[in-house]
Amino acid sequence: MKRVPLTVVPDRAPDSTPCAIHAALTDVTRIYAGQKGKPPFHALGPVSLNLQAGEFFSVVGPSGCGKSTLLDVIAGLNAASSGTVTFEGVPVRDKVPEGVAIVFQEDATFPWLDVYDNAAFGARRAGVPENEIRERVEHALAFMGLKAFTHSYPVQLSGGMRQRVCIARAMVVRPRLMLLDEPFGALDQQTRLLMGEEMLNLWRETGATVMLITHSIDEAVLLSDRIGVMSSCPGRFIETIHTGWSRQRDSNTALDPRFGELTAKVWSLLRGEALKALGNQS
Amino acid sequence: MKRVPLTVVPDRAPDSTPCAIHAALTDVTRIYAGQKGKPPFHALGPVSLNLQAGEFFSVVGPSGCGKSTLLDVIAGLNAASSGTVTFEGVPVRDKVPEGVAIVFQEDATFPWLDVYDNAAFGARRAGVPENEIRERVEHALAFMGLKAFTHSYPVQLSGGMRQRVCIARAMVVRPRLMLLDEPFGALDQQTRLLMGEEMLNLWRETGATVMLITHSIDEAVLLSDRIGVMSSCPGRFIETIHTGWSRQRDSNTALDPRFGELTAKVWSLLRGEALKALGNQS
Amino acid sequence: MKLAARWRLVLVVAFVGALEIASRRAWIDPVSFIPPSKMAEGAWALLASGDYTNDILQTLANASLAVLLAVAGGFVFGVCLFKLPRLRRVVDPLLLSYYAVPIFVVYPVLIVIFGLNRWPLVAIGFLFGVVAMATNTLNGLERVAPVLLRSARAMRMSTIDEIRLITLPASLPYVFTGVKLAVVYAFIAVIAGEFVLAGSGFGFRIAYAYNNFDNPTMYGLMLLLLVFVGTLNMLLHMAEERLYSRTRRASA
């Protein structure tokens, strides 16, 4: 059993000023129009957030608090009802900026393509040469544990395997900002851990900015530079926590005493919000 | 903020002999036919398993190992390639037996029904009187934290909320055997924990047999009487672990020193399998 | 699919056999209907005689042209309706209602526009096929999972690429149904047009045989037509199966 390490050459050197703001939200809200005489639904915000170039930022929050909505707004897939969004200094509106890759919460594999073509899809669109793509895809699939399924079609895969295909697709394009919406949701804890570590490697090597929405507090604490904890709906950041890990962190970081402290903190912040989210409706 | 406890009257008293076999698999395998000249794919087994009436059984295993396939076979949604499956002594073939409810891994909400009607769907089809249904649905939705969304449609819900609707639908029919395929996969850890506790209450009150597929080891250990740990694909049970908890367990059980031991055990069993699943293809 | 083909064969053979017996025993009035074996003889005779070759080729050419135009035009039209909801809202009620008007009433207009040649017939075939194609395309586009469209946006695809690479493959089963219906409608319309109006072609020959109670020729021609359209449909069906068997969950 050997694991192929993912050695990736960044398309662009990691930003020299790691504190440069890569993506920024100012006073953003998202209010869904009420349907058929129902009142509008306030789903998000107001939130303000600066994603630093090259940082690993995680978002945690109770179910239905507006995390996916936040991601959509940053990506330009969903227009903010108020406030402004910028990516690399340019306002984002209604169009996904170049350099951003997204892994959605739902299964987004293309059923008519096999695993290889699914993984290669984004890079092909971006015009990466075919032999370069092959190399990247092969790496990504090996790394995702899907090598034996290179020529399988999505229907032949389990839920977790499909999710991994989507992660591979986003990785292969080498984005500067990677938005991940609960990408490991359908994976078992062990696989999740392994994926997390590989994600850290990738992040270090490419210098990309990562925003990860996750339901796992451990994961958030272990992987991130900063963790945004969201309130129940309408989601706002109730606290942003700096972990202070070095870039060289890995799963052993979990043994650091601060790890326990941080998880406990996030946990206690979330407990109240989750109860609120479940209970405030009765 | 108040939580409405779910008080349910079982349709049938909990089985008087808790050791009676409720569902049984003997030497079951599932081999998917290969497409277009590809060889058949051996996805599961052979597995043998006796689900005791009234027990809470969890299944953990690496992604793609055959857990969902196992569930389908028990439910009669997928025919075993060899071996036999029985439920309450009657062979299961090609039809879901009466008394079984299932929560699928995918989003199975009907987009044309609102939350209330989605939750009521199974019970309505089973001919439960409407006022009885209303009572049950209201309970279930309150319990799932969806009361404010009673008349929302699935598109207006987040991923986690939809999953909760599916759990409510299964609960409302008061099954004797409940098959849950990663029902909390899209929920944050806190909500997951709360749901797990409620699930335990429900289980105690109805005396139903529960088989839960989960990716969370903590959850498996905390909730179950027994945990089946599956190997990488083709999935077999490499070990079945008795937790020995009393029926009255709750989240405080996590403080029991055995809890740590058990999770560590499952963790170590899984680690190897997950690595195998990811690596044995390169 | 082998299984389906076999069953289909069994079904067709059984049906044809039953017709053969029923008509040979004269349970069905021989003036109205002849045994299938006689139809086959008729078809063979008229193929062998060579008298009908020009008519057959002419109709096939016209219908094929109409199909091609209807499929291409219908697809583009369907995409436009999908992309332009405002256009769609306005056009939607008219879209399918025009099938209610016996379309050959516009034939004189078409003659004025195109002249007395093959194009009025091609135009009728096109007009009849294009809406079925557009409607199915539209239905298919609406069924594309939103997450796939979001993926397309995430990859910054141009509209053309999005259609080519995401919406078309994702809605291909519907597009195929559209193509199949366009084939059928184009044939119906071209032949009905020849029936009423033209002096040559499959439709005219059928009408002539029909009016002369020449059952072997009429049913022979119908059999040939059935074989043509059936073959075309089978080819489409097979192409669809090929493309789509692997994206569907295996049933057993």
Next chain:
Amino acid sequence: MSTLLTSTLKPAHQHRKWSDGALLVVALLALWQVASSLLGAEVLPGPWLTFLKLKSIMSDDDFPENLRVTAVAFALGFAISCMGGVCLGLVLGAQRLAGDIVEPILMAFYAIPKITLYPVVLLMFGLGLYAKVTFGVIHGIIPITIFTMNAVRNMRPVFARTARACRLSPVSYARHVLLPAAVPEVLAGLRIGFSLTLLGTLIGEMFASQSGIGHMLMIAMSRNDSQTIMALASLLFIFATVVNLAMLKWHQRLIKAP
């Protein structure tokens, strides 16, 4: 993307809907008028002439009877097409094998010129109402079947699995899962089936008739009476459009989900 503003824009939206519709009608009439003056009123009478002709046709003593005759045959034919088409479509869609077997046969059968079936139809149903109904049905039932079948076939598999898990009987599976899941396609099928049933009924009336709209149309055609042809065609078109509009409205009500 709709935003909060959408709700406040609703009335304007509604307004635009009507003005768009009006614009289309005006554009169509203008186009018609232009075409008419280009081609000559002899070939294509303009809207006004057509309207006058339609008025005089409708005030004719025989018109109510003609309308009634056609309406009865059509209503019967459409009822049969709907019931038959939807049921058949659901069955063929849900039973993949049955669908695979039957679909190509159905399509090939549909392609043969229906007029050649006339002798057989006459033989089976005689002259009169039922022959016309049959003609309506053979034109209208197949698109309804095909549209429904296709929708059911392409339904998300998890719905079928949920239905099995709930142990639905075939009828309640069809009623509570297949039909609602296939609403847009079934409606499209019904709309096209409506128009084609009407067409089939008219064609039936053209073969053997002493009254009915199809009969009027046939006579107008053989007399090359382009005004009557256009008047009747407009009448049919308007009727079908009104019904189509009603079905679209119904559709919007059926899919309550946003």
Next chain:
Amino acid sequence: ATLTVTHWIDGMYGVPFAVALDKGYFKQNGVDVTGFITSEGGGTSVRNAMASEIPYGEVALPAAIAAIRQGVPITIVHSGVQSVADLLWVELKDGNVNGIAQMKGKTIGYSSPKSMTEMITIVGLDRAGLSGQVQRKPVGASGTMMIALQQHAVDVAYMTEPSFSARKDQLRIAFRSTDIVPAETQTVGVVRTDYLKAHPDTVKAIIDARSKGVRYIIAHREESAQILAKAYKIDPAVAKSAIDNCLDTDPSYWSTGRFNYTSMDEVVKGLVLIKAIEPGPFDWKKIVDESMLPASERTK
């Protein structure tokens, strides 16, 4: 009950029936006629006739011949229209063709191959010695005829009464079919043979009522035109003009029932010419039954 009359409403074959119904001749003879079934095309008329309650129809002679030869159990019981006086060859008002002989280098439009109209063009051009020097085009049913003329796709085209009378102001007659084939039986009455055997009296009654209708037309053109206008929903002046045109061209345009075998042979010749039937002797006796005609109308 209904009777079948080919081209009822758009051809002149139905006039005697319209008159007979209006004058109550059917009722007098004890036949309850409520209306007429019409259709385009000969084959359909025969089929419709066969399927009716009273399986009688006045249909095109070629269709009747074809049907009988293919084994359809019908019998010809009376003659119908025995002239092609209603079939005219017309051109636009500014045309200059006067007689078929002037057709050289022009284009002529007939309905469809193997039809009566094609036959007439072949025979006519052949007799005029113009075979091969005139382009012949099938232009479909009468509906498209005007368009073809207006588009100058053809110079001369066929037109039938009463359509011609309705458009007299736009058209002029280039030549008449009767110039080419003076006597040509267009329609005959047919009855399903089993019905004929079972209900000879009904058949006789119908034939008699029709024949009274024919006599009435000849005696009262003006009144007949009024009746026709009402039945066909056309302008009385057009009806009058159409009736006049037919009767002026051939006073025995409508047969009272009596067969004119010469003019029927003419049709057979034509059918042979267009290869609809094989050459050879043709025996009318086998397919015609004169016993339904009054004795005075039978051929001796």
